[in-house]
């Protein structure tokens with residue numbers, strides 16, 4: 001568990017990151033899992049994405065914590081999928097059998113995440129919770145993430161995010177991080193099932209509009225990449 005009492009990244013490690021710029025999303029192959037299709041969203045998905053982002057439960061853990069007010073806010077979010085300048089690795093999550101858009105997720109911050117590492121996030125429509133789709137989709141996205149071509153990089157990270165080997169030496173293997181409000185037990189369980197390690201919990205300043213600036217307890221997780 002956490003040995004540091006601050007959440008600021010403070011250790012520079014020589015590690016790897018995906019080679020930037022990432023290939024344009026239009027070139028990413030669709031990902032097929034047992035029950036799902038994952039692919040970057042396109043302009044054609046705007047109405048379905050708006051309907052998804054109108055659901056309060058879907059947006060409850062987003063940075064603003066509220067549904068989109070109008071379709072222009074959804075368009076801005078959709079631009080994250082289509083604009084390579086934004087350095088994201090995000091996918092729409094569809095039910096393979098019906099083509100229904102039920103969520104999105106992936107690496108929403110490639111560089112300069114709050115712990116220094118690339119950061120994972122996801123959200124699903126409540127009608128589809130509890131069926132294993134969160135774990136199934138993000139497991140497949142992470143597999144695609146680790147398969148991207150790599151380059152060496154120096155990254156300033158939180159020291160507790162680094163895994164220590166039995167002998168005590170620190171692995172500088174590349175990681176993915178995630179941060180979750182401690183009350184969000186379902187999402188924390190998804191991370192555990194994906195193999196993430198809980199390394200710290202800190203009070204932070206809430207970004208959600210209805211609680212702006214109030215303290216919120218956030219649990220931090222890290223997953224080390226394949227050796």
Ligand SMILES: CC(C)(COP(=O)(O)OP(=O)(O)OC[C@H]1O[C@@H](n2cnc3c(N)ncnc32)[C@H](O)[C@@H]1OP(=O)(O)O)[C@@H](O)C(=O)NCCC(=O)NCCS
Nearest residue numbers: 061121122123124129130131132133134135185186187189
């Ligand atoms: C978090 C979320 C993606 C989970 O999706 P999901 O498809 O239901 O997830 P899975 O079915 O793969 O796994 C959920 C796990 O959490 C468990 N769980 C769900 N609610 C729980 C709760 N209140 N307490 C404890 N465990 C809980 C489930 O039992 C399951 O674990 P199990 O397989 O060991 O039984 C979905 O609830 C969601 O979109 N929430 C809103 C957005 C959000 O919170 N995003 C994460 C922040 S980045």
